[in-house]
Amino acid sequence: MDLVLMPFLEAMVRTATPLAFAALGELVAERSGVINIGLEGAIIAGCLGALVASGADSAGVGFAGAAAAGMFMTAIFAFFVVTLRTDQIITGTALTLLGLGATGTIHRLLHETGATRGLPTMASIPVPWLSEIPVIGPALFDQKLPTYALYAFVPLLAWWMQRTHAGLALRATGENPEAARAAGIATQRVRWSAILFSGLMGGLCGGTLVLAQVGSFNEGMSAGRGFIAISIVVLGRWTALGTAGAALVFGAAFALQYTFQALAWPVPYQAFLAFPYILTLVLLASLRGRAAAPAALGA
Amino acid sequence: MEALIALWDGAFGSAYAFWSATLVRATPLLLVGLAVALAFRAGVLNIGAEGQLLAGATAATAVALAAASLPRPLVIGAMIIAGVVAGALWAGIAAVLRRRFGVMEVISTIMLNFVALNLVSWVIRGPLQEPLRIYPQSATISASGRWPLLIEGQRLHLGFILAVACAAAAWWVLARTATGFRVRAVGAGTSAAASAGGIDTERTIMGVFLASGALAGLAGASEVGGITWALYEGISPGYGYTAIAVALLARLDARWVAASALFFGALEAGAASMQRRAGVPSVVVQVIVALVVLSVLALARWRAVAAERALVVRAEGL
Numbered sequence: 001m002d003l004v005l006m007p008f009l010e011a012m013v014r015t016a017t018p019l020a021f022a023a024l025g026e027l028v029a030e031r032s033g034v035i036n037i038g039l040e041g042a043i044i045a046g047c048l049g050a051l052v053a054s055g056a057d058s059a060g061v062g063f064a065g066a067a068a069a070g071m072f073m074t075a076i077f078a079f080f081v082v083t084l085r086t087d088q089i090i091t092g093t094a095l096t097l098l099g100l101g102a103t104g105t106i107h108r109l110l111h112e113t114g115a116t117r118g119l120p121t122m123a124s125i126p127v128p129w130l131s132e133i134p135v136i137g138p139a140l141f142d143q144k145l146p147t148y149a150l151y152a153f154v155p156l157l158a159w160w161m162q163r164t165h166a167g168l169a170l171r172a173t174g175e176n177p178e179a180a181r182a183a184g185i186a187t188q189r190v191r192w193s194a195i196l197f198s199g200l201m202g203g204l205c206g207g208t209l210v211l212a213q214v215g216s217f218n219e220g221m222s223a224g225r226g227f228i229a230i231s232i233v234v235l236g237r238w239t240a241l242g243t244a245g246a247a248l249v250f251g252a253a254f255a256l257q258y259t260f261q262a263l264a265w266p267v268p269y270q271a272f273l274a275f276p277y278i279l280t281l282v283l284l285a286s287l288r289g290r291a292a293a294p295a296a297l298g299a
Numbered sequence: 300m301e302a303l304i305a306l307w308d309g310a311f312g313s314a315y316a317f318w319s320a321t322l323v324r325a326t327p328l329l330l331v332g333l334a335v336a337l338a339f340r341a342g343v344l345n346i347g348a349e350g351q352l353l354a355g356a357t358a359a360t361a362v363a364l365a366a367a368s369l370p371r372p373l374v375i376g377a378m379i380i381a382g383v384v385a386g387a388l389w390a391g392i393a394a395v396l397r398r399r400f401g402v403m404e405v406i407s408t409i410m411l412n413f414v415a416l417n418l419v420s421w422v423i424r425g426p427l428q429e430p431l432r433i434y435p436q437s438a439t440i441s442a443s444g445r446w447p448l449l450i451e452g453q454r455l456h457l458g459f460i461l462a463v464a465c466a467a468a469a470w471w472v473l474a475r476t477a478t479g480f481r482v483r484a485v486g487a488g489t490s491a492a493a494s495a496g497g498i499d500t501e502r503t504i505m506g507v508f509l510a511s512g513a514l515a516g517l518a519g520a521s522e523v524g525g526i527t528w529a530l531y532e533g534i535s536p537g538y539g540y541t542a543i544a545v546a547l548l549a550r551l552d553a554r555w556v557a558a559s560a561l562f563f564g565a566l567e568a569g570a571a572s573m574q575r576r577a578g579v580p581s582v583v584v585q586v587i588v589a590l591v592v593l594s595v596l597a598l599a600r601w602r603a604v605a606a607e608r609a610l611v612v613r614a615e616g617l
Contacts, residue, residue: 101585
């Protein structure tokens with residue numbers, strides 16, 4: 001059993017990591033009242049940004065490049081939806097297309113000059129003592145740096161959103177922008193910052209994929225994670241801890257494919273590849289209440 | 300410059316380029332563009348035309364292979380019906396999820412695109428795989444399922460006629476019928492349409508969703524019957540996504556969808572030749588698509604702001 005369960009748990013935490021980055025970014029944007037459907041574009045930009053920047057052969061520079069690329073994409077999004085006040089959904093869709101198209105174009109141009117190569121991925125760092133806990137130890141504490149960064153970041157974000165003045169300004173903007181403005185909150189600036197933050201986190205999601213997991217860039221490798229992240233936020237009821245937990249559920253959905261491959265079940269592998277997307281639909285359908293959503297979301 | 304010349308040559312440089320590249324690519328774009336325009340008119344954000352197209356292509360292929368021995372008009376008719384029904388059913392999943400469970404169609408249709416991709420990946424390695432079971436594609440459909448060509452020596456096929464007919468029908472229904480009025484009213488505001496107009500908004504939205512999927516499914520059937528004669532991955536180079544730009548550039552007007560489908564068809568055709576001759580990757584089309592959408596949004600916004608200002612100036616003058 002351990003031969004099945006432990007790799008599954010390890011894969012669950014591993015695949016949940018990039019999803020959690022993206023979903024926590026989306027969470028902050030949504031709490032400011034902006035649904036960032038363009039997150040997918042920021043993620044794929046982060047993937048390419050990581051590849052290009054890691055030419056300086058340090059993972060840190062790679063992550064900086066990923067974050068910058070993600071923020072660049074969402075800066076365009078913020079300019080349109082906050083400053084010009086265009087439709088969030090259609091603008092976000094355009095940003096997703098822009099991200100997928102631009103990264104594909106740039107990557108093929110780079111590839112022609114022979115600049116693309118496989119990257120060494122980051123090594124796992126087992127935490128002394130903790131990684132020796134039976135069953136869950138290796139899954140939780142024999143992971144790579146981005147996963148550990150999230151362990152620190154999730155409670156920090158939860159505290160920041162609930163207990164600080166800036167967090168209150170964020171939530172007020174998402175619940176009732178007019179009232180927030182009347183109370184002296186610069187709602188446009190709050191939304192700009194929240195969107196840029198979602199781009200930063202989307203970029204880090206892409207960076208994690210490339211630098212910690214895949215080790216190369218493939219066109220369209222974001223594979224709908226931006227949209228899944230939006231579903232994760234719904235499942236997590238718009239809280240930081242809930243979002244992190246929901247990311248684990250989707251991590252499990254992605255991890256199932258490895259488990260079922262290992263078990264050699266007589267089911268087409270495409271069924272498992274499609275499973276996370278089907279799960280998204282099922283979970284969204286079973287969570288019909290939008291009561292927990294920020295009141296001004298999308299407006 | 301060399302790239303631009305290649306772009307022009309690939310789209311309009313010869314009779315073959317126009318009839319066999321530009322119009323051939325404009326055909327599915329017209330159908331999926333109509334699908335998106337119709338949905339957006341009713342406020343249904345169907346961005347899953349890609350998945351609905353794939354569902355239509357899969358069903359049409361299955362029917363063409365199963366009914367190969369029947370007379371040609373019957374096979375082609377069955378392919379059209381299969382494509383339309385499969386596209387409508389695929390969209391119907393998202394429609395039901397929205398109506399019964401309040402799931403945002405933006406997310407559900409995108410998720411269904413990924414499910415459709417995996418479905419195609421499975422059928423071409425499973426039930427519909429070619430007889431030798433080597434290549435990940437379906438068997439080639441026989442002559443009875445191949446759609447008639449419109450011009451000797453060119454690739455333009457029956458699908459083009461169907462697409463133009465659908466555009467005319469969509470324009471007529473939207474502009475001239477009570478159904479079209481209901482669609483436009485629901486798109487302008489569901490609560491007003493329901494309370495003041497006495498419109499069953501849920502039913503209208505459902506109908507629009509299904510019709511939108513049907514158009515996209517027909518595009519899939521048309522690609523299989525007219526161009527590829529087989530099902531494989533990558534049968535659509537993202538037509539379902541380009542459709543969003545096609546529809547928005549046309550400002551959701553069925554007549555203009557025809558013009559903008561021609562524009563993007565030329566762009567796709569030109570991009571292919573640009574890649575062959577100048578080494579510019581054809582995915583650059585997606586970038587252009589995105590920039591078109593963003594420009595349309597910004598322009599519409601500026602126009603609205605200008606109109607507001609004009610109103611304020613007039614009000615102050617009173």
